[in-house]
Amino acid sequence: MDLIQTIWYKVLINWRKLPLLDRWILAELLPPLYFAVAAFTVVSLSVGVMFDLVRKIVESGLPAQIAIQVLLLRLPSFLVISFPMAVLMATLLAYSRLSANSELKALRSIGVSTKRMIAPAIALALLMTGITFIFNDSIVPLANRNAEFILKSSLGKAIATEEGEDIIYSRKGEITDLQTDQKLKGVTHLFYAHNFTNNQMNKVTVVDFSRLGYTQLLLAERAFWNENEGKWEFLEGRILTLSPDGGSTTAKFERYLYPLDTGPKKIAQLPKDSNDMTVAEAIRAATLYSEVGNVKEARRMKVRIQEKFTLPMACVVFGLIGSSLGAKPNTRTSRSQGFGLSVLLILIYYVLSFTFSSLGVKGTLLPFVAAWSPVIISMLGGGVLLKQASN
Known part of the structure; x- marks a missing residue:
């Protein structure tokens, strides 16, 4: 209890050290961020896992407590997907509301630039990038493996020593x-x-x-x-x-x-799905495939290694795009409109990512170029939106 109080006290001290402008904008960003994380996680979890588990409970006799355990273990993998999307929706909604209420106009009138206004959003996006990377590299692989093991063992499809x-x-x-x-x-x-x-x-x-x-x-x-x-x-x-x-x-x-x-x-002994590998395991897998002459698998694994870093970077990409769009003068976006626009932008980004990823696996592009091109292109697009919002 004392440790929690100490940590909370240090957080409050550091929070108070922030400039008032940053604290105000972050306070506007955090509620929609929480809402977006919950909304996107519930939707993706329902479609990706929940319906399948319910079917297994009814048709295969999977115990309900095992289903809940598997659901909780699969939760981190869907949080990782939700974090970048939540950053986009949160920044878009928060800055749109501030713009609609003429609060951003008031800041401009006293000489605060648009870049300074969106700085808290970029800082929050960088924090979410770090959290996403930690989840994706340390928590998700172990949780997914445990979920698969528990599910198969409960259904009698695997034994404890299966590798x-x-x-x-x-x-x-x-x-x-x-x-x-x-x-x-x-x-x-x-x-x-x-x-x-x-x-x-x-x-x-x-x-x-x-x-x-x-x-x-x-x-x-x-x-x-x-x-x-x-x-x-x-x-x-x-x-x-x-x-x-x-x-x-x-x-x-x-x-x-x-x-x-x-x-x-x-x-x-390698995880079958690259999403269940840490960066270190993916590097070992790429090295092994190269040693045995499996060029295509080695190339695919090198692309996946780069994507371990580009997935978290999507938080920064979406943070820049969402805040730049929302900070445009006279912008008014409701929560439902923000959700719809976020889904559209996310779809465009991930179609772009999938296309470049396929080109990397095929060998048309170098793995580094294939993985990072969508990030660079989207950042350039975000820069253009920021310039328009600054005019």
């Missing part, structure tokens, strides 16, 4: 021409496992293209990495070899050691 499903791994290297002993570059192995539990792959398929003209197909019920041998150990399977002349051979085995690196195991 991954549908493991796909491709390896690039040298393909040997047995007749000329030449070395060619290309895909040498394709690896697939149905799932990875207890450090063991289940229902494994490996296609070996490392010898030019030959295709070797290995099927096994289970496989695990043998540390002592430095190889994969496959159990209860068979090998089919197709030769260049059209012939084939088949052999069954109970135990078979296969010389393949630990790439499949590392891939299996």
Whole structure:
């Protein structure tokens, strides 16, 4: 209790140190910010999770207390989405109301510039950027994983030791021409496992293209990495070899050691969804994909790494756009109009982000350029709006 009182006392002291103008505008911004966070979170949570959980309660017998627990664990991921949108709506509503009441006009009459007026909004947007980044990098990945684990365990679809499903791994290297002993570059192995539990792959398929003209197909019920041998150990399977002349051979085995690196195991231990990764995990994933020659996945992961930073930056983008629009002289926007305009601007921004992200994953643009272009373009647009509001 004493700690809370101490923190609250320090907050009040720092608050009183702020200039009166900043405190006044921040006091106008905070109520619509709270309202917008609640509104956007409830809407997105209802559409994204709540209806699905209700269906699982009715159709699959999911206990209500488990559904509530999953809902609370999924809440941070929707708060992260709501924060930038809430900043836009809050700044738009607050400054529109001040403009409609001629309060901004009064400030201009005593020499206060528009840039100075929107400075508290930008400061609040920067604070929300930091909060969004912390949520997105530290809280959301852990909460989402726990929610998925609890949900699947409650429905009997997973066991506590499950680490991954549908493991796909491709390896690039040298393909040997047995007749000329030449070395060619290309895909040498394709690896697939149905799932990875207890450090063991289940229902494994490996296609070996490392010898030019030959295709070797290995099927096994289970496989695990043998540390002592430095190889994969496959159990209860068979090998089919197709030769260049059209012939084939088949052999069954109970135990078979296969010389393949630990790439499949590392891939299996990665979160399936990049949204469930921290920045550090995403960097490790990108490095791993690059090492194994999976260029497309490495490129996609590099784009997602940059988006870990651009998503929080949307708070600053929306803060600049919302305050600049609202600060225009004779602007009057009701709460419903503000909500509608916010949704439209948000839609435009995220369509732009999705388009550039796809170009980055495809390789048309560099990952950095693809992720940051929407932010830069929107900031330039916000600068134009600010200039118009200053005239």
